[in-house]
Amino acid sequence: MLVPITVVTGFLGSGKTTVINNVIKQVDNSDEKISIIVNEFGEVGVDHDLLQTSSEKIIQLNNGCVCCNLREDLVSCLREIMKHPSAQVLEAIVIETTGVADPLPIIRAIQTSPYLRPIVRLDSVISVVDVVNVMKNSEEVPEVRQQLAYADRFILTKSEQLETAKKQELLDHLSKVNPLADVRYFSKDKSFLTSDFFNLELFDAVKEIEGLVSEGHINNHTNFCSCHSCNEHGQNEFESVVLTTPNYIPENKLVRWLDEVVLYFEGALYRYKGLIRIEDRELMGALQGVVTHYELNLTSQLAEDSLTKLVFIGKSLDKKYLEDSFKKVTN
Template sequence: MNAAPSRLPVTVLTGFLGAGKTTLLNHLLRESGGRYAVIVNEYGEIGIDGELVVGAEEEVLELNNGCICCKVRGDLIRVVSGLLKRRGRFDGILIETTGLADPAPVVQSFMADDEIRQQARVDGVVCVVDACHFLTGLERSREAGVQLAHASLVVINKAELADEAVVAQVEREIARLNPGATVLRSARGAVPAAALLDQGAYELPRLELPAAPAAARARYVPVPQGRHTDGLACVSLVLQRPLERGRFLAWLQRLVTERGEKLLRTKGIVALAGADRRFVFQGVHMMVDSDFDRPWRTEETRDSRLVFIGHGLDDSELRAGLDACQVSPA
C-alpha cells in the first residue's frame, strides 16, 4: 500500500508597508533551490509587486484590488485549489500579503477547508519588520501589531540602517508581544532559506513553548507579559498543578467562542490530570486545533504553559478561569 503523499507546505509572508517583503521573497526564491508557486496579493487594482518577483520557476499569481484577508479571500481558496490539482510541480506555496492584511484569515482558510487541509498545511507565518520604523508603526497602526502576533518567525529587516540600541529595543518589543517567535536580523532581506522553510509552526507535534524558570513553576507568572497602546497584549501563564480535562476543555471552548474575535493567537502545552501524554493546542481566533502529543519525559516538569495574544485581554480573568480548572492540591 502506498503511503499518503505529504501535505504541501505553505509559507505566509506578511509585514507592514515598506518592510521589505518582496525583497525577502526574491532572496528566498533565489537561495532555496526549490520550485514554488507564488501568490502575491496587492490592495490596488493594478498589480506591481508581481512584476518584481524573480526566480519563481513555475508561476506568479496575483490577487489584486482587495486584501487577501477579506475581499479576495474566496479567490485565494480558488487559486490554491487549482494549484493543488497539479501539486507535483511545486515544492511549496509562498503567499505574500498586502502590507495592511491580517494573516489570520489566510491561515484559517487552510484550516477550515477540508479539501485544502488534506493536501496543504501552513508551515509558518513570516513577519518582516522595518528596523527603523517598526516601533513607530506599532504605535500608529493596528495592523502592524496583528501581523506580529501571528508570526512564527519575525525578520528584522534593514537592521544595518538602524542603531544597535534601536534594534535591541525592537527585539525586546517583539519578545513582549509574541514570546516564542523566532527572531532574525537581516540586511536587504538576506535570510537563509533554511530558516524560513520547514518551520512546522502550525503542526501540533512540533509545538514548543519556553519553559518557566524553576522558581516560578509553583505560581502564575507572566513569561513575559506585554501591553501596548492599542490594547494588544500577550499573557503567558504557567501552572504547576494538573488541569482537570473536562473543566479545562469547557473553559477553552467558552474562551474562544466568547472572545475569539479579539483573541488573535492561543497556544499551550498542558498537563492534564491522569494523562501520560502532553495535551497541545493552538488556535487562530475561534478556530482551535488540539490533540494529545508525545508522552511526558521522565526529566520533564509536568507543568502547563499557555500563551494568549489579543486585544483587551484581562490577565486576572484568564488566571481565575484556569485556576478553577486545576485539580485540588493534595
C-alpha cells in the same frame, strides 16, 4: 504529502519582496518547485512584477484585505495550483500579503477549508519587520500589530541602522507583543538561509515539542467571523498573558474552559499556544489556537517532565479573567 505554505506578511516597505527574491534565487529550479501568490491591494498591483521568477509561477490576487472575498479566492487559487500537473514536483507555496493586510483571513482559509486540509498545510507565518519604523507603525496602524501577533517568526530588516540599545528595545517590544515568535536577521548583502524560511513547521508547533500525534480534540466555531475588516473593538492594545500551573487538568474541564475563553473574548484573542498536563494522560497535551479555532493534541513529551504553560496573545485581553478562570479549572 501535504505541500507546505509559507505566509509572508509585513507592513509597506518592510522588505517582503526583497526577502522572498533572496530566498528563491538560492533554490535550484525554483520555477518548478515553488509557486508564489501575491495578494495586492487594489485593481492594479506591482509587487508581483518585482518577484524574480517566471511569470507563470506567480498568481496575483487583487482584493487586498477584503477578508471574505479573499478567503474564497484563495481557496480556489490553491485548489487550482494543486490540480495542475506541475503540482507533482511542487515543494512549497509562498503567499505574500499586501502591506496593509490583516493576515488572519489567509490563515483561516488555509487552516479551516475542508478542500485544502487534505492537500496543503500552513508551515509558518513570517512577519518581515522594518526595525527602523515598526515601533511607530505598530502604534499607529492596527494591521501592523496583527502582522506581529500572528507571526511564528520575525525576519528583521535594516537592523544595521539601529544602535545596540535601540535594537534591544525593539526586541523587547516584539517579545511583549508576541513571545511565541523567534527572530532572524536579513541583510541585502547576504544570502538568507533557505532552512530559515522553508519547512519550518512552526505554525502548529509548540516550543519544546518534537512532534504531535494524530489523536486530538478539534474545535472550530465556524459561524463567527472576527477579522479586522468585519469587527471594530475600538482599542488596539496588544498584549500577551502567560498562565502556568504544576497541576494536572481534567480534559473535559479544559475543553469547556477553552470554549468559554474564545467566546468571552469575541475575536480579541488572536493566537494561543501551550503545553498542558492533562489528567490521566502520561504525555503532555499541546494546545494550538487562532481566534476561535483550536486544536488540542497529545505530544511525545512525558507529562512528568514538564509544567503546564499557556501563552495568550490578543487585543486588550482581560488578564484577571484569564487568571481567575484558569485557577478554577486547575484547582
